[in-house]
Amino acid sequence: MQLGEIYEIFARQIYQSDMYGFIEVEEYIFNKSKQLVVDPSTEKLKNEFKSVERSYIPINQIIRIDEVVETGEAKIKQNKNQVTPLPINIQPASSKD
Numbered sequence: 001m002q003l004g005e006i007y008e009i010f011a012r013q014i015y016q017s018d019m020y021g022f023i024e025v026e027e028y029i030f031n032k033s034k035q036l037v038v039d040p041s042t043e044k045l046k047n048e049f050k051s052v053e054r055s056y057i058p059i060n061q062i063i064r065i066d067e068v069v070e071t072g073e074a075k076i077k078q079n080k081n082q083v084t085p086l087p088i089n090i091q092p093a094s095s096k097d
Contacts, residue, residue, distance in 0.1 A: 001061050004079050009045065010071040022056045029071050041076035 001007070012027035028049050030042070049055075 001063060001079065006063065006077040006079055007045065007074075008072075008077065009049075009074050010068075014065060017056055019056060021059050023059060023062060023065075025055045025057060026053065028052065029074075031071065031073055039073065039075060042073055044076060045074045 009025070010029040011025045012029060014023060014025050016022075017024040030046050030049075
């Protein structure tokens, strides 16, 4: 989720980052189908991620991760207040001596 929009993407690699509180996403997949109707949100995603090798996404911005057999079309959806971000404190608790 970014700036009130939900990015639905497909990638070959996703794993917990060494950087605390982040997920790493690599090898984005975009269908190269030759459709007559072009979805503007799909084109926006292709352009935004065309030269990206790896993304670091904060855990609190991820809604769901699914492992799928077949890829679909990447797209951007408006949130419409249907998804509330999970309030997460990703900082370790400090010890009081």
